[in-house]
Amino acid sequence: MWQMVLSEKRDFLLALLAGTVSGLTAVALFAQSGFLISKAALLPPFYIILILTAFLKLFGVAKSVSKYAERYISHRVTFALLEKVRLRFFQSLQPHAHSLLSSYRGGDLLTRMTKDVDTLQQYFLRVAYPPLVALLVFFGTMLFTIWFSVWLTLLLLVSVILCTVILPMLWQKPKESMSQQQYTEGLTEYFFGLTDLTVAGKRSATEKALQELSITFERDLQNEDKQALKAQLVNQAIALLTAFTVVVLGAYFVANGSLNGLYLAMLLLIALTVFEVAVPLGTVPMHKAKSTQAFERLTAFDIAPLPKQALQQGNFQTLEASSISYSYPKSDFQALHNVSFTIQAGEKIAIVGPSGAGKSTLFQLLIQNLQPNAGEILWNGQTMSQIQHEQLWNQMGIMLQHNHFFSGTVKENLLSEQNDMLMEEILKQLQLPFSLDQEVLEQARNLSGGEQQRLTLARVLLREAPIYFLDEPFAHLDTKLTTLCTNLLLTLPQTVICITHKLDELEHFDRIFVIHEHHLAEVGSYDDLMEKRGIFYGMQKFL
Amino acid sequence: MAWLKQLAFAEKKYLLLFALYSLLLAGAIIGQAYSIVKIVDSVFIQQSSFNAITPYAALLALAICIRLATQAFLQLSANRYAGIVKTKVRQQLIAHWSTPSTKPAGEKIAILQHTVQELHGYYAHYIPQFIKTMTIPASIVITLFFVHPTSAIIMLITAPFIPLTYILVGIQTKAKSEQQLTKMNRFSSTFLEMLYGLQTLKLFGKAHEQEQKLNEHNRQFTAATLAVLKIAFASTLFIELITTLGIGLVALEIGFRMIVFQTLAFAQAFFVLTLAPEYYQSLKELGAAFHTGRGSLAAAEILQDTLKTPKREPIWGKEHFAQAPFLLLKDASIQYEQQKIGPITLSIPAKQTIALVGPSGHGKTTILHMLAGLIKPDEGQLFIDEKEQSTIEEKEWRQEMMLVSQKPYLFAATLRENLQMGANYSDQQLLEALQQVQLTAWFKQLANGLETKIGEGGLGLSGGEQQRVALARVWLKKPSILLLDEPTAALDVQTAHAVHQLIQQFHHRSTVVIVAHRYESIAHADAIYEVINGQLKRGEKHVANGFK
Structure with missing residues (x-):
């Protein structure tokens, strides 16, 4: 001092x-x-x-x-x-x-x-x-x-x-x-x-x-x-x-x-x-x-160590989880137990399951907000927990469940260096009737929940990253807008990993991960899972 | 201000104590000056021997001891006094917030801890200092009237300028400084807000921009604070100058008397000159305490506003009612700041199940709370078996009624304690309850079984698991009046199905009200009502069918 x-x-x-x-x-x-x-x-x-x-x-x-x-x-x-x-x-x-x-x-x-x-x-x-x-x-x-x-x-x-x-x-x-x-x-x-x-x-x-x-x-x-x-x-x-x-x-x-x-x-x-x-x-x-x-x-904080390894060169190819488990500090319960999978570049993955089953915990682990207690997550084969965070996030477009907005204009809140034309186009695609210099109040009080979600989605879409992570992106959208946004995501060249509790737009995802009671219970395409008549089928049936 | 004073006078004993200590303190100050003067006078002017000063040295020692002791006791009792007032206010607040309200819990906790603590300055400093200032300068002036009246008069004339300065400066700058004070208070929360945004910004690689923004805010804040302080310092400067002028005038007049007219002896002159600074010091201290006291005003306003909001705690009586009673809510209404619920009349025949549906935020939960006797309607009444709710015995009602809120709360205790909620059930019953809500598989993986500690707010449990624990409580208690607020909102379809079967067991055994948005939840209801904008609309069964 x-x-x-x-x-x-x-x-x-x-x-x-x-x-x-x-x-x-x-x-x-x-x-x-x-x-x-x-x-x-x-x-x-x-x-x-x-x-x-x-x-x-x-x-x-x-x-x-x-x-x-x-x-x-x-x-x-x-x-x-x-x-x-x-x-x-x-x-x-x-x-x-x-x-x-x-x-x-x-x-x-x-x-x-x-x-x-x-x-x-x-x-x-x-x-x-x-x-x-x-x-x-x-x-x-x-x-x-x-x-x-x-x-x-x-x-x-x-x-x-x-x-x-x-x-x-x-x-x-x-x-x-x-x-x-x-x-x-x-x-x-x-x-x-x-x-x-x-x-x-x-x-x-x-x-x-x-x-x-x-x-x-x-x-x-x-x-x-x-x-x-x-x-x-x-x-x-x-x-x-x-x-x-x-x-x-x-x-x-x-x-x-x-x-x-x-x-x-x-x-x-x-x-x-x-x-x-x-x-x-x-x-x-x-x-x-x-x-x-x-x-x-x-x-x-100055003392706590941070991962320093540089991200290896080369395009994104795989994201792999190998037997990861996680329990929250001071808790006896394992929030996620022994989960393994490999995701290839370009795949469109939906993660579904009852609330509290562990979807969000998995999400936080994937974006490096939490580190697994056991097992590891690999990016192109490189252990993610050792890679410098900024470099990883540079490769990701992330949409959290609760996103922050700043008082300022729509443009400022898009947090992007892209040109205005592109920004306006994306806003239009998402059916947001905003001009770029329209005012956004602190915590986006003047926007509805659905508008906030689409604005965050626009933020992500403006990023030229190979992989997008989205946590309940459609929670506040009505059926029509959900369909619109889902279709938009599915036509992208990027890898998309999307947590959702809406079960009616899942047919076109490449694979569906069903998280049930804190583990990965089923994996497969919509048709596979329906045919299997397992947990996913049960969830659909009761819809 | 009136509220603060009212609280202040509620503890009269302490006010008297402050006055007593202040008088003692004044005596000690005067005694100290007197003995010092006597010692210096006898060796310097009277040229007497060292032995002659012994009694005065003893008196001086005594005065010093009394001065220290009274000061200590005064401040200690002032602290205790402030503590009593604060504890009382906290108690009032807790009593005021004993019914469900819209104010977030975090805000309530902040008010109970920090806002109430801000009252400390007013009670621990301002009030005792006010009494001190009423006593000490007066005692000094009266004493000096006997020793050298002219000095006393000079001091009396200069004294009012000190409070006057505070008032004048205060009036001039009040608006401005208050505005800036709020800005200052808000800065911490702005800083916090920026820290919250950091996560988003980092994910988008934009954290450095926020750093510049922070710098900007930082600079503005510093400038604003310094502007306010400048004013405060300037007023103290002015008061210091008045004090210096006052003491100077006293000294000058004494000098004239001593040398030109030779009517004043050294002892008197020295006595006046020792007491004069003490006199002004006490006046100045009031000014400082006044500033501290002002800080409490904003807090007092918040507290007063909080306590002004209507309290809806129901009163209870001694009457009994039949099991599974007939419930009637008659012309009940509640006026919130933004919204009015009711007036509604809703009758629920004994052992019937009714469902309340409708968009969120339109008053369903408030109606449920009125039916549960948790809040008393501003107008209208709840009737239980045609008796007014206020005549019913509370204990009996609590035994027969169960409400499961939208987000049931699990306490930081073991699973067993969370299920029992003060009652006594056998392990067998507890396990069966867990079975009923389909928690058996989950339960089996717990290493400590029923003794597993559950964190505050059910940390580590999913929303669905928490809600099922709450429903297990229902199964254990088997209430004859069951009120459910969206019991399956956090559950997946399969578990929800099981929970509906559990609720079915109460059908036509208990009086049941269920707030729901799932078709399945209301399928068995005897009547369905839609709540829109705080008003009830009777729906038919087909409404329920179309509701999906």
Whole structure:
């Protein structure tokens, strides 16, 4: 993190300078008012008082202005740093986004990460430069006080070291509590299961349990606050104790004549003021621990290895699965069991089966969003899991079940470099009455489900890739449009692998894969399968 | 604001405690200044011996201890106070959301955790600081009136400029800064949105373009934030200047008195000068706390709006009803924000099966929820055996009624617990239930049998398997009122067939309502109704035939 801070060297130094000036002028302001009042007691000529008062004003204004500058610059640095953090995070997440987002609760994970980025805001403002400012201010102050009393200066030094070095080491790192996660899990179960809980008459018991969880959650939140409060109070105690010692020791020195009484008030006010920069240091370790945790979580992906092998030259010929199995993390069930097949270039394959039988899992494995636990998938005989993702995706046109749209024009959402003519032609073929510069709202709110699906299909069709993977591309289309799109796909020269639950357009696919109860139950052409009178036949019969 | 205050005053004990601590704190501050002044005065002006200062040193030590202790207690009780209010609000929200509603669960959880937490600033900082500021400066000014009235008057005159500045700056920039604050709040979600789009973009080799877009957003966000902060910092700058001016005026006047008129002694002068910064400090702190408190306002608005939406929790009574009762929904209607369901009148004779069909999103599920006594209609009534629902005993109703929702939820527990749902069935019964819903083959491959842990939301089970577990619950419970919401939507044709046979067992034994889109599901219904735009239309059997 320091490296990033240092990349903003100029602003960092400026913030440091402004902070130091503001700290020192504050000390000077109070020192001078103490001196002024003591001097006045000795009835000096009036012009001396006037001069001193003028200085007082000057320090006052300088203090306020430098404080403003410090705040402004330090926040500017912070936001510049956050910009970098976000960009870096985005870049480091990029190679892993597909597997993160397709996993269960990927969204939650992302939410937590964006919060982590926001946590880092505290790093610069509360961790990186305040201790330096405090050191500089103390150093400057002690250079001044040493002219008046060596002993009192030594006293200040001891307190400073206690405050800035020794105590922060003693503060324990905050323990990460589980209560928030438990509370979230409890709430998730409650809200999703509300109907079932009410019907089973178990709601009030669950509500009581939730209330307990919310109290624990709140208590842990408060413990965090308490820790910060404790650190701050201890620092303040040291500050006040120092002031106390300065007064008593100073009074002793004055009484035995080794210190001029004129300076006692001044030294005391210095001691009281200089610690104002030290009190916030109590929370430094806490913020540091928090931002370090956040930073570590954010950079964790850099470590995960990515496949590096280059894709072997040559046109696409075969895609082969050899006894692949997959079970989701933390689950006892095998979502896909021992599946093998070979697909030749140009084949049109439909994957059918009841929902939850494993079709989508197979799809995710084929497009490299998931990796099989056993067995392997081969592209032209090369193990796919070792090939660089970008190179593979370059060869694929992929249509997911849930596709993302961006606010912008239709053309931008086609994500293609093809010429406008071709784009317009494909839109026309898919019976989408859009012009290329028509607006698409965020998440394509202004398009119907069917329009969104056809727009995604257009995206895929515009890609000059040898193989297309489509997951339920026709789910929101009516029969007429389904026929249109199916026919379009079947006349393509490309290899097409299409998951579908619509069973009425399957006659013209080369082969049909029937996934049933988590394995590949039947393979064959429509006629073969109907003749066989197996599972597929049963599915058709009940239609 | 009124809502926040109302909650604040609900805990009067804490407010009194804050006032008490503040008074103690004020006493400690004044005591500290007094003893310091006495020590310096006796060695510097009176030239007395070191021994003479001992009582004052003791007093100083005492004042410091009290100051630290009260500060600690004040902040601790402020935290506790905020905790109590937040827990109360959370409880209110949970109670408010106890009936099925359209708000997504994720949003509710975010409100319960983060939005409620945003109230912390108001209760833990703003309110205690407000009481502190009401007490400490007043105590200081009153004390100074006895020591040196002119200084007290100067301080009184300059004080109002500080809140005035906050108000003036606030009025000037309120609209602008609020606008930008919402922009700031929205940025995190925009960032999130961009991360979501990343998957699509990567598959199309376009991720780098998104990087530029992110940079652009990033820059705009920084500029907007800095603009808001500039205003906030400028107002603190102005207040610092006022403070400096105030202290300067006090010092100047003291200087004149001491030297020109020689009417003021060192001790008094020093006392005034030690207390003056404390006085202004407390006023400034209120300003800072005011900013923190403002952050809670937006959260309060969201919470208030949430709690304002009508609550449809039914009330229950003590009356009994016959098994498989006659159900009547009379002139029932529900007004959602976007949509009105009803008024409808629907009667379901005892032991009859009726089917509700129609396009999705037109109110079928809401009608089912009203029949289940899960939500109370805004107008109209549910009658069970001709008795008003509100007179019926809830426990008995729960025992006799079963509703299978469109997406039944499986809890993070074992398969056994998920089937039993709090009741007690033998292993034999459980296995037979699994057999009934054709889960036997699936069950046999589970290594841990009935003790297999099922993840949150049925992780690892397919939609069809989840729905069949829920239907197994039906078979176990054998309810006399059975409400089914698209029971076969996630099933393949063969399994659906088996499930229909299961449902058949309840035909003319229980009162059954089935929401469906498959012809097979409604083939045996005694009556069919179509729900369109929240209205009921009686359909004939031939409607069902043409429905396929």
